[in-house]
Amino acid sequence: MAAIELKGLTKVYPGGVKALDSLDLEIPDGEFFALLGPSGCGKTTLLRTIAGLETATGGAIVIGDRDVTGVQPGARDVAMVFQDYALFPHMDVTDNIAYPLRIKKVAKAARAEKAREVGERLGLAHLMDRRPGQLSGGQQQRVALARVMATQAQAFLFDEPLSNLDARLRLEARTFLKKLQRELGVTTVFVTHDQAEALAMADRMAVMENGLIRQIGTPAEVFQRPANTFVASFIGSTPMNLLDGQVRGERLEVAGCKLPVPSSVEGRLSEGEQIVYGVRPEYMTYSAEPVEGAFGGRVSIMENLGAAHLVTLEVNDTLVQVVVPEGSEPPLGAEGFAVPKDGRALVYRDGNVV
Amino acid sequence: MAQATSHPKARYSADAAGLGTPRAAAFIAPAMALIAVFLVFPALWVIYLGLTNYRLTGLAAAEPQFVGLDNFVKAVSDEGFWNSAWLTVQFVLGSAVIGQVVLGFTIAWLLRDRQGPLKRVVEGLVILAWILPGAVVSFLWIALLDRDGGTLNALLGIPGFAWLLDHPMLSIIIFNTWRGTAFSMMLYGAALGNVPPSHLESARLAGASGWQQLRDVVFPHIRGHILTNLLLISLWTFNDFTPFLLTAGGPDHKSEVLAVHVYNVALRGGELGFGAAVSTIILLINLVVAVFYLRLLRRKS
Numbered sequence: 001m002a003a004i005e006l007k008g009l010t011k012v013y014p015g016g017v018k019a020l021d022s023l024d025l026e027i028p029d030g031e032f033f034a035l036l037g038p039s040g041c042g043k044t045t046l047l048r049t050i051a052g053l054e055t056a057t058g059g060a061i062v063i064g065d066r067d068v069t070g071v072q073p074g075a076r077d078v079a080m081v082f083q084d085y086a087l088f089p090h091m092d093v094t095d096n097i098a099y100p101l102r103i104k105k106v107a108k109a110a111r112a113e114k115a116r117e118v119g120e121r122l123g124l125a126h127l128m129d130r131r132p133g134q135l136s137g138g139q140q141q142r143v144a145l146a147r148v149m150a151t152q153a154q155a156f157l158f159d160e161p162l163s164n165l166d167a168r169l170r171l172e173a174r175t176f177l178k179k180l181q182r183e184l185g186v187t188t189v190f191v192t193h194d195q196a197e198a199l200a201m202a203d204r205m206a207v208m209e210n211g212l213i214r215q216i217g218t219p220a221e222v223f224q225r226p227a228n229t230f231v232a233s234f235i236g237s238t239p240m241n242l243l244d245g246q247v248r249g250e251r252l253e254v255a256g257c258k259l260p261v262p263s264s265v266e267g268r269l270s271e272g273e274q275i276v277y278g279v280r281p282e283y284m285t286y287s288a289e290p291v292e293g294a295f296g297g298r299v300s301i302m303e304n305l306g307a308a309h310l311v312t313l314e315v316n317d318t319l320v321q322v323v324v325p326e327g328s329e330p331p332l333g334a335e336g337f338a339v340p341k342d343g344r345a346l347v348y349r350d351g352n353v354v
Numbered sequence: 355m356a357q358a359t360s361h362p363k364a365r366y367s368a369d370a371a372g373l374g375t376p377r378a379a380a381f382i383a384p385a386m387a388l389i390a391v392f393l394v395f396p397a398l399w400v401i402y403l404g405l406t407n408y409r410l411t412g413l414a415a416a417e418p419q420f421v422g423l424d425n426f427v428k429a430v431s432d433e434g435f436w437n438s439a440w441l442t443v444q445f446v447l448g449s450a451v452i453g454q455v456v457l458g459f460t461i462a463w464l465l466r467d468r469q470g471p472l473k474r475v476v477e478g479l480v481i482l483a484w485i486l487p488g489a490v491v492s493f494l495w496i497a498l499l500d501r502d503g504g505t506l507n508a509l510l511g512i513p514g515f516a517w518l519l520d521h522p523m524l525s526i527i528i529f530n531t532w533r534g535t536a537f538s539m540m541l542y543g544a545a546l547g548n549v550p551p552s553h554l555e556s557a558r559l560a561g562a563s564g565w566q567q568l569r570d571v572v573f574p575h576i577r578g579h580i581l582t583n584l585l586l587i588s589l590w591t592f593n594d595f596t597p598f599l600l601t602a603g604g605p606d607h608k609s610e611v612l613a614v615h616v617y618n619v620a621l622r623g624g625e626l627g628f629g630a631a632v633s634t635i636i637l638l639i640n641l642v643v644a645v646f647y648l649r650l651l652r653r654k655s
Contacts, residue, residue: 053555074561086556090574099570100560151560 002064009059034202042211079153085144087132158190256316276348283344403630410624425631438615450591453531458538484536492599522609526597545579585647
C-alpha cells in the first residue's frame with residue numbers, strides 16, 4: 001500500500017492532442033480517489049498513464065517511494081480492473097483470479113489456495129470452476145476484483161468499474177465497492193463519468209476538463225462549493241442555477257430580482273461588476289408568499305424527483321429551478337418565490353468562484 | 355407474436371422466404387446443375403476410371419477393361435507413390451503449416467499496431483506474391499534460381515550453384531511459402547484485430563512477457579482462425595500443382611509431390627486408369643485431413 005504522487009504529468013498524443021496538461025496530484029495512502037469528468041477530458045488517459053499502459057510525455061509518477069515513470073506496467077506493482085473486466089474466456093474463475101500469481105511464478109497449489117481464499121471473500125466460492133461466459137455481469141465484476149485483490153498490489157486502478165452493470169446492480173455494487181475498499185485499505189483510483197458515483201464512493205475526487213484538473217476536494221466540498229462554473233454545472237443530479245447578474249449597491253441584480261450579497265463575498269465585489277450567481281435548486285426554499293431578496297416568478301414546469309419536486313420558475317424570461325419537498329407542491333402557473341439559503345449561494349467572477 | 359414467443363423454435367420457419375418448396379428448388383437448380391456437371395460427375399467418373407485400365411493411347415484407350423481394385427493395389431505397392439506421399443507431407447508441413455502460418459502470423463503480429471508506409475509496403479509486397487499468376491511467378495523464380503544467369507547466385511556470388519537440381523524440395527517449399535503467406539497474414543491480421551486490447555493490457559499489468567501474452571491471450575482468442583487457416587492452406591498446398599512449373603517433379607522424382615505425380619503418371623505416362631486411382635486416394639486423404647481439422651474446430655475450446 002502506498003501513496004500516489006503525480007508531478008507535472010503531461011501526455012501529448014501523436015498529432016498534438018494534449019490529453020494531460022501538466023497535472024499535479026497527491027493521493028495519500030489508503031484513499032479512495034475518483035477521477036471525474038465528461039468523455040474526452042483525459043481521466044482514462046490519466047489512469048492508464050498511472051498504470052503504465054500509456055507513456056507519459058513529461059512529468060513524473062511516484063508510487064510509494066518509487067519513481068515509476070519509466071517502469072513497465074508489470075513492474076509498477078499496481079493492479080487494474082478494466083471496464084469490460086478483461087477476464088480470459090478460456091480460463092475458469094480460479095485460473096483467472098490466479099493469473100497474475102502464475103505470471104509471478106507462484107507454485108500451483110499456493111496460487112489456487114490464494115484464489116480460493118479471495119474468491120470466498122467475494123462470495124464466489126460456488127463459481128470457482130465456471131468460465132466467465134457462464135457468469136452474470138455482477139459476478140464477472142467480482143472475479144475481476146478478486147484478481148486484483150489476489151495480486152496484493154500497492155494500488156488499485158478501476159476504469160469505470162460500474163458502467164457495465166445494470167442500474168439496479170450498480171447501486172448495490174457501489175456500496176459493496178466502498179465497503180471493500182475501506183476494509184482492504186488499499187489506495188484506489190477510479191475513473192467515472194457519473195458524478196453521482198464519484199460523490200457517493202470517493203473519499204476525495206478530481207474533476208477534469210480538457211486534460212486539466214478543475215477542482216480537487218472531498219465530495220462535500222466539490223458539491224457545496226464548486227470552484228468554477230464548469231464544476232458547478234457538471235456536479236449535481238439537478239443542474240445548478242447559474243444566472244448572469246450585476247452588483248448594484250448593497251444588492252445583486254439577477255434575472256430582474258434584487259438579492260442580498262452572500263455573506264462569503266461581502267466587501268469583495270465592486271459596484272456595477274458583471275457576475276454569475278450560482279445556487280443549487282436544493283439550496284433554495286420555496287415560498288408561495290412574496291419574500292424579500294428572492295426570485296419571484298411563475299411556476300412553469302414541475303418534475304417529480306421521487307421524494308421531492310423540481311419546480312421551474314419563469315423569472316422575467318429566465319428559468320430558475322428550486323427543489324420543493326413532497327406535500328407542498330405549488331400548482332402550475334402559480335406565483336412563487338425561491339429564497340437562496342445564505343452561505344450556499346455562490347458568486348462567480350470570470351468563471352471562478354469569488 | 356404471442357405464439358412466436360411461446361415457441362421460440364417456431365420463429366425460425368423452415369420457409370423463411372415464403373417461396374414454397376418448388377419455387378425454392380427452382381432457384382437453386384441452376385447452381386446444382388453446374389455443380390453436378392463440373393464437380394460431382396467428374397469425381398464419380400474418376401472413381402470409375404480408377405477401376406479400369408484406361409490409357410491415353412493404344413488398345414486400352416479404345417476399349418478400356420474393368421480391372422477392379424488392381425490400380426489401387428498397384429498404387430499402394432508402388433515406391434513412386436510412397437515417395438510422392440512423403441514429399442507431399444514435407445511440402446505441406448514445410449511450406450504451409452510451418453512456412454505460411456508462422457511467417458504470416460509473425461508479419462501480422464509485428465504489423466498489428468503499425469500505421470503508415472512500412473505496413474503498406476510490406477503488405478503490398480506480400481499480397482503481390484499471392485495475386486500474380488502462377489505462370490508469371492514461376493518464370494520469375496526460375497530466373498531467380500537459374501544456375502548460370504540467376505539473380506540469387508549473382509547476389510550470393512556463387513555462380514553455377516544449381517538450386518533446382520541440388521535442392522529441389524527446399525526450393526519449392528520456400529517458393530510456396532513466399533507465394534502463399536499473404537493469405538495467412540491477412541487472416542491473422544483480421545483475427546488479431548478481434549483480440550480485446552483490455553485482455554492484452556490486463557496480461558501486461560500482471561507482468562506477462564510477449565510470449566506469455568501470445569500464449570495466454572492471443573492464441574486462445576484466435577484458435578478458430580488458426581484451425582480454419584490450417585485447414586484451408588493444408589488442402590490448398592496438398593493439391594497445389596505450381597511446383598510442376600518450377601521442377602516438373604524432377605530431378606529423378608525428388609520433388610514429385612502427389613499432385614505432380616498424378617500428372618506425370620496419367621498424362622505423361624499415359625496410364626489414365628492408374629492416375630485416376632491415385633487421384634481417388636488423394637481425395638480420400640483430403641477428406642481425412644478436412645475431417646480432422648473440423649473435429650478440432652468443433653471441439654469446445
